[in-house]
Amino acid sequence: IKRFPYNLFLPTNTHCRSDYTANTAMVRWLPAEYEDGQREPKGWNRERLHNGFQLPSPRKVSREILRSSSKPIDEDYSQMLVEWGQYIDHDVTFTPQSAGVSPEADCLNSCENVHPCFPIQIDDDDVAGAQGCIPFYRSAPGCFVSVGCDIGQALQQQQINAITSFMDASVVYGHTPTLENLLRDLSGQNGKLAVNDRFEDPRGRPYLPFVATLPSACQQDGKGHRVDCFNAGDSRVNEGLPLIALHTLWLREHNRIAGELKHINGHWSAETLYQETRKIIGALHQIITMRDYIPKIIGPASFDRHIGPYGGYDPTVDPSASNVFATAAFRFGHATISPILKRLNESFQEHEHFPHLRLHKTLFSPWRIVKEGGIEPILRGMVGTAASAVGANTLMAEEVTERMVVLNARRHVDLASLNLQRGRDHSLPGYNSWREFCGLSRVESLEDLREIVRDDEVAEKILRMYGHPDNIDVWLGGLVENLLPGSRTGPLFACLIGRQMKIKNGNFILSSTSGGLVALYSCYHGFQLEGPAIVWERNGWSDGPPQCAGTRTERNVVISCGRVEHGRDFLMIQLLKHIPETNFRL
Incomplete structure (x- = not known):
């Protein structure tokens, strides 16, 4: 492990500081801009003027600026770049939603702003929802306690990171002792993770175990044996087939390494085998991310500027997830989602038995793993298919703006609208504030925006819709920026992602x-x-x-x-x- 350049794993039994353990508030790099100063999000009062203009509905922004019927391909990278981004994001941030706690807070059936409901309004001609809105639950509030902050900030509503903000492979092992023990094979005394006791692939290789509560809400094919939701260190494992494939891959790798260590060190206890294997898996996650992923996302120049060479393990670092990173910057990858999931055979051609699928047919469908060839066709598709490219006028595939499904919801949702509403729910400062934060020039005019976006039509649409540059949502603004050389982000997101990944003293x-x-x-x-x-x-x-x-x-x-x-x-x-x-x- 010592020769790995990124071994930041928090050792077993090390005292954990409260600012990066699970279920603690995310940090603020700039103060929240709640409409009432404390908890009412941006857009809560729909008639309120911001710099003289009403904020546009997120659904309107999605339909007129973000939605795209086509996605160009990225000539440089495979789809694995996209899938790893989602996977590693699930290792460091997860913002849980509030649940309705009062009779009047029926967020699925009401279009009223009643905490914790913050529904997304839609136009009359929008078929996204017959009731006039897309349901939306606000993020669960968390406590923010910090020495030296004034009373105003202390009273502001903060949001929780429900998982550990360390890049520690919690996506494999879980973020609580209870979940960790549930995922382990404690009876085997071999340091391994538990595997599925009903199904295995055609070569006898294991799948992830099922969730504890059955039957689960995952999609079914309606034929033969039921396949429930898989269980893993992160609850979002079943969102898509590539995620399931990566989780399955790391489950198998843990058990393979644990078996090798058992062979080499027969005197080790099951606990030692488990913990030593976990350290190796955690280090591998860090290496792949910091050596192979982040430099491609923010570009070599931004990597050198904001992150630089690794200087060794430091137990005093504070790796707390920032609100703007989790809510806006690291969601840049949603614009790289492909509308088609390709499944390839051993010759890396379209699989003769398992054809390509539209994205919405792959969501929450673990049955396709068990009954349609295992994880190999999907993994080949990830490494053998070009990634989707990002352009200011080809941002979000219609598969994710018009046909996204989530568990226990009766209608399709719009990922772009959800992202914009989430940023307003957290009351993130606007695009201009974050550009200044990163030392970038403010957008004062249409000409400024044209220069940044490099697409006159998109720039004109944005300014016409928002009225004032300071009103532009940070996620949208960062997304439409012209990409830096050798990167997949513009200067703002390169700055915010780089700052999150850099460890300082x-x-x-x-x-x-x-x-x-x-x-x-x-x-x-x-x-x-x-x-x-x-x-x-x-x-x-x-x-x-x-x-x-x-x-x-x-x-x-x-x-x-x-x-x-x-x-x-x-x-x-x-x-x-x-x-x-x-x-x-x-």
Whole structure:
């Protein structure tokens, strides 16, 4: 394991800090912009004006800007690039939805904004829903407690990351002791994971076990034996056949490695075999993601700028998932979803028995794995098919905007609308705020947007629909940006994804006071703040930002509006308007 460049796995029995364990609030890099300051999302009051304009309905944005009847192909990469993105996203973030807790909160049958319901309005000519809206549950609220934040931010509603934000293969093993034990083969005393006790593939290789509660809600073929939902470390495993295939692959790999370790180390206990195998699997997830995936997504230049070389394992890092990363930036991959799932034979041609499928026929359908050739035709399709490319005028396939299905829902849903509504549910600041956060120029005019998007028609549609550049939803804005060289994202998402993936030795949170922003910065134990005094001037910082250097002494400095003071607990940077580009990991 030591020769692997990305071994960030949290060792067994290491004390876990509360900010990256499961079911804790995601961090905010910029304060939320709730309409009432605390919990009412953007668009809650439909007549409210934002910069003089009403926010457009997410469904209208989806239909007129995002929806595409065709998807070009990516000449450089296979469909595996797309599927790995979804898979690894499920390893680091999961935002659970609220459930209706009062009689008036019937989110499936009401078009009223009643917490936790925040339905998506549709036009009269829209066939997406006969009742006039697409149901939407708000994200489950979580507690946000941080030393130094003002009372306004402390009272703001935050959202939960229900899984561990570490890239730790929790997607394989689960994020709680209960789930972990449920997925293990505890009776075998071999350190292996449990496998399906009813079905195996034609070569005798195992499938994932079924969920504990049967019958499950997964789709059925209506013929022969029932195939229920599979169980894995992440509950979203059954969303698509590629996800099931990757989960199955890692189940088999864990059991293969555990068997090899048992052969080499016959004296090891079942617990040792399990934990040592889990460390290897976790390291492999990190290597594939940081070496082979992220550089292709944000481009080599952004990777060098925002992430850089790996500097060794550091147990003091804070890898907490940020709200904008989970809710907007890492959802860039939804624009790369292909409308067709290809299944290939051993010659990498269309399978003679199992033809290609429209995407909506593959969702929540584990029966197709068991009864239609196992995972091999799907894996060959992933590596033998070109990925879908992204263009400003070919963003979201109609398969995901018009024919998406979810369990226990009586109608199709629109993934693009859900993403936009989720960003408003979390009250993420707008596109311009995040461009400034990343040190990018603001969009002040149609010409500015044309230059960024490189598609005049799309730029005109966006500004006409939103009225003001500051109103543009961050997910949409980041999605339509022209791609950076050698990347699959524009500069904004490259920045936000890169910042999330970079591990630094310090941290700061944001709060508001007197109309401005305050960043409370602290170095972790064993690191010293170094750097000259800096002040916020009209055109930016007067010098480079301080850094946390590796020493045994802590020194924290207060920098505020041109004066420098020494303090024991934190570094305060008073920002008059906006956060500029810095090298701090937030």
